[in-house]
Amino acid sequence: MRIRSTMADEVVDGGAAAVSAESAMPLAESWSSAASCDIIKRMAATRSSHAFQTDDRRLTPIYEKVLAGRRLAADDALTLYRTGDILAVGWMANSVRERMHGDKTYFNVNRHINPTNVCVAACRLCAFGRKKDAPGAYTMALDEAFETAASGYSEAVTEFHIVGGLHPDLPFQYFLDLCSGLKQRFPQVHLKAFTMVEVAYLSKRAKLSIRETLEQLKASGVDSLPGGGAEIFADRVRHIICDHKIDGDQWLETAKLAHQIGLKSNATMLYGHVENDEDRVDHLLKLRALQDETGGFQTFIPLAFHPDNTPLQHLPKTTGMLDIKQIAVSRLVLDNFPHIKSYWQMMTAKIAQISLRFGADDMDGTVIEEKIYHDAGATTPQGMRREELERLIRAAGREPIERDTLYRPVTRTETSVTVAV
Ligand code: V47
Numbered sequence: 001m002r003i004r005s006t007m008a009d010e011v012v013d014g015g016a017a018a019v020s021a022e023s024a025m026p027l028a029e030s031w032s033s034a035a036s037c038d039i040i041k042r043m044a045a046t047r048s049s050h051a052f053q054t055d056d057r058r059l060t061p062i063y064e065k066v067l068a069g070r071r072l073a074a075d076d077a078l079t080l081y082r083t084g085d086i087l088a089v090g091w092m093a094n095s096v097r098e099r100m101h102g103d104k105t106y107f108n109v110n111r112h113i114n115p116t117n118v119c120v121a122a123c124r125l126c127a128f129g130r131k132k133d134a135p136g137a138y139t140m141a142l143d144e145a146f147e148t149a150a151s152g153y154s155e156a157v158t159e160f161h162i163v164g165g166l167h168p169d170l171p172f173q174y175f176l177d178l179c180s181g182l183k184q185r186f187p188q189v190h191l192k193a194f195t196m197v198e199v200a201y202l203s204k205r206a207k208l209s210i211r212e213t214l215e216q217l218k219a220s221g222v223d224s225l226p227g228g229g230a231e232i233f234a235d236r237v238r239h240i241i242c243d244h245k246i247d248g249d250q251w252l253e254t255a256k257l258a259h260q261i262g263l264k265s266n267a268t269m270l271y272g273h274v275e276n277d278e279d280r281v282d283h284l285l286k287l288r289a290l291q292d293e294t295g296g297f298q299t300f301i302p303l304a305f306h307p308d309n310t311p312l313q314h315l316p317k318t319t320g321m322l323d324i325k326q327i328a329v330s331r332l333v334l335d336n337f338p339h340i341k342s343y344w345q346m347m348t349a350k351i352a353q354i355s356l357r358f359g360a361d362d363m364d365g366t367v368i369e370e371k372i373y374h375d376a377g378a379t380t381p382q383g384m385r386r387e388e389l390e391r392l393i394r395a396a397g398r399e400p401i402e403r404d405t406l407y408r409p410v411t412r413t414e415t416s417v418t419v420a421v
Pocket of ligand 1 (some may be wrong): 126128163226227228230231266268269270303305343364
């Protein structure tokens with residue numbers, strides 16, 4: 001089959017001139033001058049890039065769907081995972097990314113607060129959680145949590161990212177007081193707090209429904225929820241990596257209730273352990289179906305498994321190829337998710353930077369004090385200055401945009417921080 005990109009190379013001076021995703025469509029047999037003018041106009045209006053090419057014939061129908069803005073099916077997603085042609089998959093993901101966001105690349109200035117690492121769940125994937133009396137177990141008194149929040153504040157943080165273990169004794173009131181206390185002290189900071197797993201656990205401890213739990217958290221100051229705890233929805237995998245957590249359906253149901261009461265959330269997928277391609281596709285399609293229903297997800301964040309110091313430390317680390325492929329497949333399959341985040345803390349800054357041309361439009365934040373990955377062997381720094389993040393984004397040919405948690409642009413001057421509403 002001929003692809004119009006070949007023709008486009010003929011109509012533009014210098015064969016290196018490029019075609020955008022929009023202009024590279026199947027070649028019509030007759031080529032009118034009006035049509036070619038239209039193409040040239042569109043080419044001028046869009047960024048130049050090289051033409052789509054692949055030796056893997058299985059990718060051609062997927063390419064056609066992507067260009068036409070048609071939804072990919074489970075089989076398409078499997079093919080994307082199984083092809084060796086990472087550049088062709090990246091080309092398609094990048095074309096979608098540029099269609100949605102142009103060069104814009106988002107980051108925020110945030111601080112992580114992990115109030116406790118005490119956790120009843122003992123997930124095999126985790127190096128962070130501790131039993132109550134184990135060495136290294138900690139639980140912050142509320143004042144300590146407020147001090148922790150304040151200690152990164154000189155960076156003019158716009159978000160507190162708050163997650164922790166499932167503590168068997170801390171009362172629900174502790175979490176409500178934590179949020180209301182933070183809001184009182186830092187009224188302009190967005191609280192992105194508690195995974196679906198924590199919400200479900202708190203509801204049990206408080207003997208409230210999930211909806212009531214979410215409503216009380218919202219009333220205490222929670223503005224949105226992070227995407228953690230999703231792991232892989234398939235039961236077979238969950239039994240191995242996180243047996244005592246809520247199951248996939250409960251995670252999705254909790255997210256749905258959060259969205260219904262007006263709380264946005266993110267979604268994650270932990271990959272690179274014992275899951276297979278079918279499990280990953282199943283996970284992505286379940287998220288896509290819920291997003292069709294609620295529209296409440298903002299960002300999808302694929303998380304590469306870090307095995308060090310976990311009971312699964314015999315497993316190898318993910319490769320750069322898989323990390324990049326996962327970003328690209330996520331962008332292509334999750335057509336209704338506004339953002340795909342390449343979390344630099346977990347991917348490394350170098351892979352995260354490259355992924356900005358493979359489908360990602362967000363790098364997460366400056367992040368003060370990350371613990372979960374560093375306990376599991378991450379060797380990235382625990383935080384990055386805003387200037388450095390901006391430099392990495394610019395060096396990828398993208399435009400850095402500081403955002404708040406709801407993706408509103410943040411403008412800074414020497415003396416003020418303004419969020420466009
Ligand atoms: O749910 C735990 C994962 C998640 C390991 O919403 C591990 O903006 C790799 O969800 N190797 C918590 N991953 C982090 C998280 C997150 C991170 C950044 C941004 C956002 C967001 C959310 O970390 C857990 C689990 O899936 N995790 N242990 C590990 N050894």
